[in-house]
Amino acid sequence: MESFLKQFWWKIIGIGLLMFAIVTGLWIPLYHGVEGLSFPNLPILNESIRNLLFHVPMWFAMVFLLLLSFIYSISYLVKPDRMKDNYAVGFAQVGVLFGALGIFTGMVWAKSTWGAFWTNDPKLNGAAIGMLIYFAYLILRSSVEDEMKRGKLAASYNIFAFIMYIAFIFVIPRLTDSLHPGNGGNPAFSSYDLDNTLRMFFYPSTLGWIALSMWISSIWIRYNSLTQEYEEYED
Amino acid sequence: MKSLCLLDFKPSYWKVQIGILGKITHLPMQNCYLCFMKFGWQVLNFVWLELKLEYRLKYAIAGLLMYVLSTVYLVYFSLEYQGVRADLVPTIWSIFFWLIVLFTTVNATFQSFSKLTQGKMLLYYTLVSPEVFIAAKLIVNALVSLILSLLTGLIFVFILGNPSQQFSVLLLSLCIGTIGYSLLFTYISAIASKSGGNASLAVVLGFPLALPLLSIIVKLFGESFNPSLSLNFDNNLWIALGFNFIPLLLALILFPYIWRD
Numbered sequence: 001m002e003s004f005l006k007q008f009w010w011k012i013i014g015i016g017l018l019m020f021a022i023v024t025g026l027w028i029p030l031y032h033g034v035e036g037l038s039f040p041n042l043p044i045l046n047e048s049i050r051n052l053l054f055h056v057p058m059w060f061a062m063v064f065l066l067l068l069s070f071i072y073s074i075s076y077l078v079k080p081d082r083m084k085d086n087y088a089v090g091f092a093q094v095g096v097l098f099g100a101l102g103i104f105t106g107m108v109w110a111k112s113t114w115g116a117f118w119t120n121d122p123k124l125n126g127a128a129i130g131m132l133i134y135f136a137y138l139i140l141r142s143s144v145e146d147e148m149k150r151g152k153l154a155a156s157y158n159i160f161a162f163i164m165y166i167a168f169i170f171v172i173p174r175l176t177d178s179l180h181p182g183n184g185g186n187p188a189f190s191s192y193d194l195d196n197t198l199r200m201f202f203y204p205s206t207l208g209w210i211a212l213s214m215w216i217s218s219i220w221i222r223y224n225s226l227t228q229e230y231e232e233y234e235d
Numbered sequence: 236m237k238s239l240c241l242l243d244f245k246p247s248y249w250k251v252q253i254g255i256l257g258k259i260t261h262l263p264m265q266n267c268y269l270c271f272m273k274f275g276w277q278v279l280n281f282v283w284l285e286l287k288l289e290y291r292l293k294y295a296i297a298g299l300l301m302y303v304l305s306t307v308y309l310v311y312f313s314l315e316y317q318g319v320r321a322d323l324v325p326t327i328w329s330i331f332f333w334l335i336v337l338f339t340t341v342n343a344t345f346q347s348f349s350k351l352t353q354g355k356m357l358l359y360y361t362l363v364s365p366e367v368f369i370a371a372k373l374i375v376n377a378l379v380s381l382i383l384s385l386l387t388g389l390i391f392v393f394i395l396g397n398p399s400q401q402f403s404v405l406l407l408s409l410c411i412g413t414i415g416y417s418l419l420f421t422y423i424s425a426i427a428s429k430s431g432g433n434a435s436l437a438v439v440l441g442f443p444l445a446l447p448l449l450s451i452i453v454k455l456f457g458e459s460f461n462p463s464l465s466l467n468f469d470n471n472l473w474i475a476l477g478f479n480f481i482p483l484l485l486a487l488i489l490f491p492y493i494w495r496d
Contacts, residue, residue, distance in 0.1 A: 077492045132443035139439055144430045149496060153426050156489045160422065160482075161444060167481055168447040171474055 001087070005218040014211020021205030025053045028197070039198055044113050051109045053201055057209035058102035059127075064210050065095035065217060066134075070162040073155035083225065085151040088158060089141060090221035096134045098213050103127055126169045133161045274367065281363060281371035289379065295350065296379070299343055303387050306335050311394050325398035325460040332391055333453060336413060337445065338438075339387065340380045344420040345437045347376055348428035365491040373421050373486060380417040384409060398460055405459035411472075412452035415479040419445055422486040429493055448478040 004010075030047065031038040039049055069091035076084040106124070107117045118124065140157055144150035289296065310331050314320040351359075359368060388409055399405040420441050427437040451474050458464055 077489075129443050129446050132446075136440045136443055140426070140430060140436070143432050143436060149429070152493050153430050156493050157426055157440065159489060160485050163485060164444050164447065164481060167478070171477075172447060172450065 017204040018208030053205040055105040057206040061213040062098040073158040076155040094217035277367045285375040340416040345424040345434045365494040369490040376417045384413040408455035419482040
Protein backbone atom coordinates (compact mmCIF):
# COMPACT_ATOMS: atom_id res chain seq x y z
CA MET A 1 0.00 0.00 0.00
CA GLU A 2 2.77 2.38 0.92
CA SER A 3 4.50 1.91 -2.42
CA PHE A 4 1.19 2.18 -4.24
CA LEU A 5 0.47 5.52 -2.57
CA LYS A 6 3.85 6.85 -3.75
CA GLN A 7 3.34 5.92 -7.39
CA PHE A 8 2.36 8.61 -9.86
CA TRP A 9 0.37 6.85 -12.58
CA TRP A 10 -2.93 6.54 -10.73
CA LYS A 11 -2.77 10.15 -9.59
CA ILE A 12 -2.33 11.38 -13.16
CA ILE A 13 -5.09 9.12 -14.47
CA GLY A 14 -7.38 10.15 -11.62
CA ILE A 15 -6.84 13.87 -12.16
CA GLY A 16 -7.31 13.37 -15.91
CA LEU A 17 -10.63 11.60 -15.35
CA LEU A 18 -11.71 14.29 -12.91
CA MET A 19 -10.80 17.11 -15.31
CA PHE A 20 -12.66 15.31 -18.08
CA ALA A 21 -15.73 14.81 -15.94
CA ILE A 22 -15.80 18.36 -14.57
CA VAL A 23 -15.00 20.27 -17.76
CA THR A 24 -17.21 18.29 -20.11
CA GLY A 25 -19.84 17.82 -17.41
CA LEU A 26 -20.25 21.57 -17.17
CA TRP A 27 -19.94 22.12 -20.91
CA ILE A 28 -22.43 19.60 -22.35
CA PRO A 29 -25.91 21.14 -22.79
CA LEU A 30 -29.13 19.74 -21.40
CA TYR A 31 -31.45 18.06 -23.88
CA HIS A 32 -33.32 20.71 -25.87
CA GLY A 33 -34.88 18.82 -28.73
CA VAL A 34 -31.72 18.50 -30.81
CA GLU A 35 -30.06 15.15 -31.35
CA GLY A 36 -26.51 14.84 -30.04
CA LEU A 37 -24.56 14.62 -26.82
CA SER A 38 -26.76 15.98 -24.03
CA PHE A 39 -27.81 15.42 -20.43
CA PRO A 40 -31.46 14.63 -19.65
CA ASN A 41 -33.60 17.69 -18.99
CA LEU A 42 -35.75 16.77 -15.99
CA PRO A 43 -38.49 19.03 -14.61
CA ILE A 44 -37.30 19.84 -11.09
CA LEU A 45 -33.61 19.08 -11.44
CA ASN A 46 -32.96 21.25 -14.50
CA GLU A 47 -29.32 22.36 -14.67
CA SER A 48 -28.60 21.07 -11.18
CA ILE A 49 -28.38 17.54 -12.60
CA ARG A 50 -24.67 18.27 -13.11
CA ASN A 51 -24.22 18.07 -9.34
CA LEU A 52 -24.51 14.31 -9.74
CA LEU A 53 -20.87 14.37 -10.83
CA PHE A 54 -19.85 16.01 -7.52
CA HIS A 55 -22.26 15.06 -4.75
CA VAL A 56 -22.60 11.30 -5.22
CA PRO A 57 -18.91 10.51 -5.96
CA MET A 58 -17.91 12.39 -2.81
CA TRP A 59 -19.97 9.98 -0.75
CA PHE A 60 -18.43 7.06 -2.59
CA ALA A 61 -14.99 8.47 -1.85
CA MET A 62 -15.90 8.90 1.81
CA VAL A 63 -17.15 5.33 2.20
CA PHE A 64 -14.07 4.07 0.35
CA LEU A 65 -11.71 5.96 2.69
CA LEU A 66 -13.60 4.79 5.77
CA LEU A 67 -13.34 1.23 4.47
CA LEU A 68 -9.56 1.65 4.11
CA SER A 69 -9.39 3.07 7.63
CA PHE A 70 -11.38 0.06 8.87
CA ILE A 71 -9.00 -2.37 7.14
CA TYR A 72 -5.97 -0.62 8.63
CA SER A 73 -7.57 -0.76 12.07
CA ILE A 74 -8.04 -4.52 11.75
CA SER A 75 -4.47 -5.02 10.68
CA TYR A 76 -3.33 -2.79 13.55
CA LEU A 77 -5.11 -4.99 16.08
CA VAL A 78 -3.64 -8.11 14.52
CA LYS A 79 -0.10 -6.73 14.46
CA PRO A 80 0.41 -3.33 16.09
CA ASP A 81 2.53 -0.92 14.10
CA ARG A 82 2.63 2.86 14.37
CA MET A 83 2.40 3.44 10.62
CA LYS A 84 -0.84 1.42 10.37
CA ASP A 85 -2.35 3.59 13.08
CA ASN A 86 -1.28 6.68 11.14
CA TYR A 87 -2.95 5.29 8.03
CA ALA A 88 -6.16 4.47 9.88
CA VAL A 89 -6.52 7.92 11.40
CA GLY A 90 -5.43 9.74 8.24
CA PHE A 91 -7.97 7.95 6.06
CA ALA A 92 -10.68 8.56 8.65
CA GLN A 93 -9.87 12.28 8.83
CA VAL A 94 -9.88 12.78 5.06
CA GLY A 95 -13.03 10.63 4.92
CA VAL A 96 -14.70 13.05 7.31
CA LEU A 97 -13.53 15.93 5.11
CA PHE A 98 -15.13 14.31 2.06
CA GLY A 99 -18.27 13.62 4.05
CA ALA A 100 -18.46 17.31 4.91
CA LEU A 101 -17.99 18.19 1.23
CA GLY A 102 -20.73 15.69 0.36
CA ILE A 103 -23.08 17.27 2.88
CA PHE A 104 -22.24 20.74 1.56
CA THR A 105 -22.86 19.88 -2.11
CA GLY A 106 -25.98 17.98 -1.08
CA MET A 107 -27.31 20.96 0.85
CA VAL A 108 -26.89 23.25 -2.16
CA TRP A 109 -28.66 20.70 -4.32
CA ALA A 110 -31.44 20.18 -1.79
CA LYS A 111 -32.08 23.93 -1.58
CA SER A 112 -32.64 24.18 -5.32
CA THR A 113 -34.71 21.00 -5.75
CA TRP A 114 -36.45 20.25 -2.45
CA GLY A 115 -36.62 23.85 -1.22
CA ALA A 116 -34.66 23.51 2.03
CA PHE A 117 -31.03 23.06 3.03
CA TRP A 118 -31.84 20.27 5.44
CA THR A 119 -34.77 17.87 5.24
CA ASN A 120 -35.77 15.02 7.50
CA ASP A 121 -34.46 12.35 5.18
CA PRO A 122 -32.98 9.01 6.33
CA LYS A 123 -29.91 9.46 4.15
CA LEU A 124 -29.25 12.89 5.60
CA ASN A 125 -29.68 11.55 9.10
CA GLY A 126 -27.38 8.66 8.25
CA ALA A 127 -24.76 11.09 7.01
CA ALA A 128 -25.08 13.20 10.14
CA ILE A 129 -24.72 10.15 12.39
CA GLY A 130 -21.68 9.01 10.41
CA MET A 131 -20.05 12.39 10.99
CA LEU A 132 -20.87 12.17 14.72
CA ILE A 133 -19.37 8.68 14.95
CA TYR A 134 -16.10 9.73 13.37
CA PHE A 135 -15.90 12.93 15.43
CA ALA A 136 -16.29 10.67 18.47
CA TYR A 137 -13.45 8.54 17.11
CA LEU A 138 -11.21 11.59 16.88
CA ILE A 139 -12.22 12.70 20.39
CA LEU A 140 -11.34 9.24 21.72
CA ARG A 141 -7.94 9.50 20.08
CA SER A 142 -7.24 12.87 21.60
CA SER A 143 -8.25 11.74 25.09
CA VAL A 144 -5.56 9.04 25.41
CA GLU A 145 -1.93 9.99 25.97
CA ASP A 146 -0.14 6.66 25.65
CA GLU A 147 0.52 5.83 22.01
CA MET A 148 0.16 2.04 22.16
CA LYS A 149 -3.02 2.25 24.22
CA ARG A 150 -4.45 4.95 21.97
CA GLY A 151 -3.81 2.85 18.90
CA LYS A 152 -5.54 -0.21 20.34
CA LEU A 153 -8.56 1.61 21.74
CA ALA A 154 -9.04 3.73 18.63
CA ALA A 155 -8.69 0.72 16.32
CA SER A 156 -11.23 -1.32 18.25
CA TYR A 157 -13.66 1.60 18.32
CA ASN A 158 -13.15 2.17 14.61
CA ILE A 159 -14.00 -1.46 13.78
CA PHE A 160 -17.03 -1.41 16.06
CA ALA A 161 -18.26 1.90 14.69
CA PHE A 162 -17.74 1.08 11.02
CA ILE A 163 -19.74 -2.16 11.19
CA MET A 164 -22.56 -0.48 13.12
CA TYR A 165 -22.57 2.42 10.66
CA ILE A 166 -22.72 0.19 7.59
CA ALA A 167 -25.55 -1.83 9.16
CA PHE A 168 -27.30 1.45 9.88
CA ILE A 169 -27.07 2.98 6.41
CA PHE A 170 -28.29 -0.25 4.86
CA VAL A 171 -31.20 -0.71 7.23
CA ILE A 172 -32.56 2.74 8.04
CA PRO A 173 -33.64 3.85 4.54
CA ARG A 174 -35.94 0.82 4.48
CA LEU A 175 -37.79 2.05 7.56
CA THR A 176 -39.04 5.40 6.30
CA ASP A 177 -39.69 7.23 3.07
CA SER A 178 -36.91 9.17 1.48
CA LEU A 179 -36.63 11.92 -1.09
CA HIS A 180 -33.52 10.32 -2.53
CA PRO A 181 -33.72 8.22 -5.68
CA GLY A 182 -34.23 4.52 -5.08
CA ASN A 183 -36.14 4.92 -1.79
CA GLY A 184 -39.78 5.25 -0.84
CA GLY A 185 -41.21 4.83 -4.31
CA ASN A 186 -38.70 7.13 -6.00
CA PRO A 187 -36.98 5.54 -8.97
CA ALA A 188 -33.35 4.54 -8.51
CA PHE A 189 -30.42 5.76 -10.55
CA SER A 190 -30.46 2.84 -12.90
CA SER A 191 -33.97 3.26 -14.26
CA TYR A 192 -34.07 6.61 -16.00
CA ASP A 193 -32.23 9.19 -13.96
CA LEU A 194 -28.86 7.97 -14.99
CA ASP A 195 -29.06 7.75 -18.74
CA ASN A 196 -26.19 6.59 -20.89
CA THR A 197 -24.63 9.98 -21.51
CA LEU A 198 -24.64 10.84 -17.84
CA ARG A 199 -23.24 7.45 -16.98
CA MET A 200 -20.34 8.13 -19.35
CA PHE A 201 -19.36 11.01 -17.07
CA PHE A 202 -20.51 9.64 -13.74
CA TYR A 203 -18.17 6.66 -13.59
CA PRO A 204 -15.01 8.57 -14.57
CA SER A 205 -15.89 11.24 -12.07
CA THR A 206 -16.36 8.62 -9.31
CA LEU A 207 -12.95 7.13 -10.05
CA GLY A 208 -11.43 10.59 -10.23
CA TRP A 209 -12.81 11.70 -6.87
CA ILE A 210 -11.68 8.46 -5.23
CA ALA A 211 -8.17 8.95 -6.68
CA LEU A 212 -8.11 12.56 -5.50
CA SER A 213 -9.21 11.56 -2.00
CA MET A 214 -6.48 8.89 -1.90
CA TRP A 215 -3.91 11.43 -3.01
CA ILE A 216 -4.98 13.96 -0.39
CA SER A 217 -4.92 11.32 2.33
CA SER A 218 -1.48 10.04 1.29
CA ILE A 219 -0.08 13.57 1.59
CA TRP A 220 -1.87 14.11 4.90
CA ILE A 221 -0.62 10.81 6.33
CA ARG A 222 2.95 11.55 5.26
CA TYR A 223 2.74 15.03 6.76
CA ASN A 224 1.44 13.61 10.04
CA SER A 225 4.07 10.90 10.35
CA LEU A 226 6.84 13.37 9.53
CA THR A 227 5.51 15.74 12.20
CA GLN A 228 5.50 12.85 14.65
CA GLU A 229 9.11 11.97 13.82
CA TYR A 230 10.17 15.60 14.06
CA GLU A 231 8.55 15.97 17.50
CA GLU A 232 10.36 12.87 18.71
CA TYR A 233 13.62 14.17 17.28
CA GLU A 234 13.12 17.45 19.15
CA ASP A 235 12.53 15.60 22.40
CA MET B 236 -13.05 -14.46 50.08
CA LYS B 237 -14.56 -17.86 49.57
CA SER B 238 -16.39 -16.72 46.46
CA LEU B 239 -13.10 -15.95 44.75
CA CYS B 240 -11.81 -19.43 45.45
CA LEU B 241 -14.56 -20.77 43.23
CA LEU B 242 -12.54 -19.80 40.21
CA ASP B 243 -9.71 -22.20 40.82
CA PHE B 244 -8.54 -23.73 37.57
CA LYS B 245 -5.90 -26.36 37.14
CA PRO B 246 -4.59 -27.44 33.75
CA SER B 247 -5.52 -31.10 34.09
CA TYR B 248 -9.00 -30.77 35.47
CA TRP B 249 -11.30 -27.97 36.22
CA LYS B 250 -12.90 -27.59 39.59
CA VAL B 251 -16.09 -25.60 39.65
CA GLN B 252 -18.57 -24.68 42.25
CA ILE B 253 -21.75 -23.02 41.19
CA GLY B 254 -22.41 -20.66 43.98
CA ILE B 255 -26.06 -21.33 44.67
CA LEU B 256 -25.74 -25.13 44.71
CA GLY B 257 -22.45 -25.22 46.51
CA LYS B 258 -21.53 -28.49 44.87
CA ILE B 259 -18.01 -29.06 43.64
CA THR B 260 -17.70 -30.69 40.24
CA HIS B 261 -14.53 -31.98 38.60
CA LEU B 262 -14.47 -31.75 34.84
CA PRO B 263 -11.74 -33.31 32.68
CA MET B 264 -10.51 -30.96 29.98
CA GLN B 265 -9.37 -33.26 27.21
CA ASN B 266 -12.34 -32.91 24.91
CA CYS B 267 -13.04 -29.87 22.87
CA TYR B 268 -16.72 -29.81 23.61
CA LEU B 269 -15.84 -29.82 27.26
CA CYS B 270 -13.73 -26.75 26.61
CA PHE B 271 -16.78 -25.10 25.18
CA MET B 272 -18.70 -26.24 28.22
CA LYS B 273 -15.91 -24.89 30.35
CA PHE B 274 -16.43 -21.50 28.78
CA GLY B 275 -20.11 -21.64 29.66
CA TRP B 276 -19.42 -22.77 33.22
CA GLN B 277 -16.78 -20.13 33.69
CA VAL B 278 -19.12 -17.44 32.44
CA LEU B 279 -21.85 -18.67 34.73
CA ASN B 280 -19.49 -18.69 37.67
CA PHE B 281 -18.25 -15.24 36.90
CA VAL B 282 -21.79 -13.92 36.48
CA TRP B 283 -22.67 -15.34 39.87
CA LEU B 284 -19.61 -13.69 41.41
CA GLU B 285 -20.42 -10.36 39.80
CA LEU B 286 -24.02 -10.52 40.99
CA LYS B 287 -22.82 -11.25 44.49
CA LEU B 288 -20.48 -8.27 44.37
CA GLU B 289 -23.30 -6.18 42.99
CA TYR B 290 -25.46 -7.28 45.91
CA ARG B 291 -22.73 -6.49 48.41
CA LEU B 292 -22.18 -3.02 46.99
CA LYS B 293 -25.84 -2.16 47.24
CA TYR B 294 -25.13 1.56 47.24
CA ALA B 295 -24.27 1.48 43.53
CA ILE B 296 -27.66 0.07 42.55
CA ALA B 297 -29.37 2.27 45.12
CA GLY B 298 -27.62 5.28 43.62
CA LEU B 299 -28.88 4.36 40.17
CA LEU B 300 -32.38 3.93 41.52
CA MET B 301 -32.17 7.36 43.10
CA TYR B 302 -31.00 8.70 39.74
CA VAL B 303 -34.05 7.21 38.04
CA LEU B 304 -36.47 8.38 40.72
CA SER B 305 -35.20 11.93 40.77
CA THR B 306 -35.18 12.20 36.98
CA VAL B 307 -38.71 10.91 36.71
CA TYR B 308 -39.75 13.34 39.40
CA LEU B 309 -38.02 16.12 37.48
CA VAL B 310 -40.09 15.25 34.42
CA TYR B 311 -43.23 15.08 36.53
CA PHE B 312 -42.59 18.47 38.11
CA SER B 313 -41.72 20.19 34.85
CA LEU B 314 -44.95 18.89 33.33
CA GLU B 315 -47.10 19.55 36.38
CA TYR B 316 -46.03 23.16 36.90
CA GLN B 317 -46.67 24.05 33.29
CA GLY B 318 -50.12 22.56 33.68
CA VAL B 319 -49.66 20.13 30.79
CA ARG B 320 -49.49 16.83 32.64
CA ALA B 321 -53.12 16.04 31.90
CA ASP B 322 -52.60 16.28 28.13
CA LEU B 323 -49.29 14.42 28.02
CA VAL B 324 -49.40 12.62 24.67
CA PRO B 325 -47.95 9.08 24.39
CA THR B 326 -45.17 10.17 22.03
CA ILE B 327 -43.81 12.68 24.54
CA TRP B 328 -44.19 10.03 27.25
CA SER B 329 -42.01 7.65 25.24
CA ILE B 330 -39.40 10.33 24.50
CA PHE B 331 -38.98 11.13 28.20
CA PHE B 332 -38.95 7.44 29.02
CA TRP B 333 -36.28 6.49 26.50
CA LEU B 334 -34.05 9.41 27.39
CA ILE B 335 -34.10 8.36 31.04
CA VAL B 336 -33.52 4.70 30.17
CA LEU B 337 -30.63 5.64 27.89
CA PHE B 338 -28.85 7.71 30.53
CA THR B 339 -29.51 5.15 33.26
CA THR B 340 -28.07 2.40 31.09
CA VAL B 341 -24.95 4.44 30.34
CA ASN B 342 -24.43 5.12 34.04
CA ALA B 343 -25.08 1.52 35.07
CA THR B 344 -22.69 0.04 32.51
CA PHE B 345 -20.00 2.64 33.06
CA GLN B 346 -19.96 2.21 36.82
CA SER B 347 -19.55 -1.55 36.39
CA PHE B 348 -16.17 -0.82 34.79
CA SER B 349 -15.10 2.27 36.67
CA LYS B 350 -15.41 0.56 40.06
CA LEU B 351 -12.82 -2.02 39.01
CA THR B 352 -9.61 -1.06 40.75
CA GLN B 353 -6.16 -1.86 39.41
CA GLY B 354 -5.72 -4.66 41.91
CA LYS B 355 -9.04 -6.24 41.08
CA MET B 356 -8.23 -6.18 37.39
CA LEU B 357 -4.91 -7.85 38.12
CA LEU B 358 -6.78 -10.59 39.96
CA TYR B 359 -9.13 -11.08 37.02
CA TYR B 360 -6.22 -11.30 34.56
CA THR B 361 -4.91 -14.29 36.45
CA LEU B 362 -8.28 -15.98 36.86
CA VAL B 363 -10.20 -15.80 33.61
CA SER B 364 -9.82 -15.26 29.90
CA PRO B 365 -10.99 -11.97 28.36
CA GLU B 366 -13.89 -13.66 26.58
CA VAL B 367 -15.24 -14.99 29.87
CA PHE B 368 -14.81 -11.59 31.47
CA ILE B 369 -16.63 -9.64 28.78
CA ALA B 370 -19.36 -12.28 28.37
CA ALA B 371 -20.07 -12.17 32.10
CA LYS B 372 -20.01 -8.37 32.07
CA LEU B 373 -22.45 -8.32 29.14
CA ILE B 374 -24.85 -10.64 30.93
CA VAL B 375 -24.66 -8.88 34.28
CA ASN B 376 -25.04 -5.44 32.74
CA ALA B 377 -27.99 -6.62 30.67
CA LEU B 378 -29.65 -7.98 33.82
CA VAL B 379 -28.99 -4.87 35.87
CA SER B 380 -30.15 -2.46 33.18
CA LEU B 381 -33.21 -4.59 32.50
CA ILE B 382 -34.20 -4.43 36.16
CA LEU B 383 -33.55 -0.69 36.25
CA SER B 384 -35.53 0.03 33.10
CA LEU B 385 -38.44 -2.14 34.24
CA LEU B 386 -38.48 -0.17 37.48
CA THR B 387 -38.33 3.05 35.47
CA GLY B 388 -41.32 1.85 33.46
CA LEU B 389 -43.18 1.00 36.65
CA ILE B 390 -42.52 4.42 38.15
CA PHE B 391 -43.54 6.07 34.89
CA VAL B 392 -46.81 4.17 34.83
CA PHE B 393 -47.50 5.09 38.43
CA ILE B 394 -46.66 8.76 38.18
CA LEU B 395 -47.42 9.72 34.59
CA GLY B 396 -50.07 7.16 33.69
CA ASN B 397 -50.09 4.24 31.28
CA PRO B 398 -50.65 5.37 27.68
CA SER B 399 -50.25 1.93 26.07
CA GLN B 400 -53.08 -0.10 24.62
CA GLN B 401 -50.97 -3.21 24.07
CA PHE B 402 -48.92 -3.63 27.19
CA SER B 403 -47.10 -6.76 25.96
CA VAL B 404 -45.69 -4.87 22.96
CA LEU B 405 -44.48 -2.15 25.29
CA LEU B 406 -42.78 -4.70 27.54
CA LEU B 407 -41.23 -6.57 24.61
CA SER B 408 -39.76 -3.47 23.00
CA LEU B 409 -38.61 -2.24 26.40
CA CYS B 410 -36.70 -5.48 27.02
CA ILE B 411 -35.14 -5.63 23.55
CA GLY B 412 -34.18 -1.97 23.60
CA THR B 413 -32.65 -2.06 27.06
CA ILE B 414 -30.66 -5.23 26.39
CA GLY B 415 -29.42 -3.78 23.11
CA TYR B 416 -28.27 -0.58 24.83
CA SER B 417 -26.58 -2.41 27.65
CA LEU B 418 -24.68 -4.66 25.21
CA LEU B 419 -23.57 -1.65 23.18
CA PHE B 420 -22.64 0.48 26.15
CA THR B 421 -20.80 -2.34 27.91
CA TYR B 422 -18.23 -2.39 25.17
CA ILE B 423 -18.16 1.40 24.85
CA SER B 424 -17.70 1.71 28.62
CA ALA B 425 -14.83 -0.76 28.46
CA ILE B 426 -13.14 1.50 25.89
CA ALA B 427 -13.98 4.68 27.81
CA SER B 428 -12.75 3.34 31.15
CA LYS B 429 -9.56 1.98 29.56
CA SER B 430 -8.86 5.40 28.09
CA GLY B 431 -9.14 6.87 31.57
CA GLY B 432 -12.11 8.99 30.63
CA ASN B 433 -15.29 9.62 32.56
CA ALA B 434 -18.93 8.75 31.90
CA SER B 435 -19.28 11.67 29.50
CA LEU B 436 -16.74 10.05 27.17
CA ALA B 437 -18.92 6.93 27.15
CA VAL B 438 -21.87 9.12 26.22
CA VAL B 439 -19.94 10.82 23.42
CA LEU B 440 -18.70 7.51 22.02
CA GLY B 441 -21.93 5.58 22.49
CA PHE B 442 -24.80 7.87 21.57
CA PRO B 443 -24.06 8.13 17.83
CA LEU B 444 -23.93 4.33 17.76
CA ALA B 445 -27.11 4.04 19.84
CA LEU B 446 -29.14 6.18 17.45
CA PRO B 447 -29.88 3.37 14.93
CA LEU B 448 -31.30 1.10 17.61
CA LEU B 449 -33.13 4.03 19.20
CA SER B 450 -34.87 4.92 15.95
CA ILE B 451 -36.18 1.36 15.54
CA ILE B 452 -37.06 0.80 19.18
CA VAL B 453 -39.02 4.05 19.34
CA LYS B 454 -40.96 2.83 16.30
CA LEU B 455 -41.69 -0.51 17.99
CA PHE B 456 -42.52 1.19 21.26
CA GLY B 457 -44.91 3.56 19.53
CA GLU B 458 -46.92 0.66 18.19
CA SER B 459 -48.04 -0.19 21.70
CA PHE B 460 -50.01 3.07 21.73
CA ASN B 461 -52.19 1.87 18.85
CA PRO B 462 -54.95 -0.71 19.20
CA SER B 463 -53.37 -3.00 16.59
CA LEU B 464 -49.94 -3.74 15.16
CA SER B 465 -48.77 -2.39 11.82
CA LEU B 466 -47.73 -4.66 8.95
CA ASN B 467 -43.97 -4.23 9.25
CA PHE B 468 -43.82 -4.83 13.00
CA ASP B 469 -42.12 -8.22 12.57
CA ASN B 470 -39.61 -6.74 10.17
CA ASN B 471 -38.66 -3.98 12.60
CA LEU B 472 -38.47 -6.50 15.43
CA TRP B 473 -35.93 -8.55 13.51
CA ILE B 474 -33.87 -5.47 12.73
CA ALA B 475 -33.89 -4.53 16.42
CA LEU B 476 -32.74 -8.04 17.35
CA GLY B 477 -30.00 -7.73 14.74
CA PHE B 478 -28.84 -4.52 16.37
CA ASN B 479 -28.68 -6.46 19.65
CA PHE B 480 -26.64 -9.20 18.06
CA ILE B 481 -24.00 -7.05 16.30
CA PRO B 482 -22.61 -5.37 19.47
CA LEU B 483 -22.64 -8.71 21.28
CA LEU B 484 -20.57 -10.39 18.60
CA LEU B 485 -18.20 -7.46 18.14
CA ALA B 486 -17.65 -7.10 21.89
CA LEU B 487 -16.72 -10.79 22.19
CA ILE B 488 -14.33 -10.53 19.24
CA LEU B 489 -12.72 -7.17 19.99
CA PHE B 490 -12.46 -7.09 23.78
CA PRO B 491 -9.46 -9.48 24.05
CA TYR B 492 -7.40 -6.94 22.10
CA ILE B 493 -7.98 -4.09 24.53
CA TRP B 494 -8.00 -6.14 27.71
CA ARG B 495 -4.40 -5.81 28.83
CA ASP B 496 -2.57 -2.51 29.09
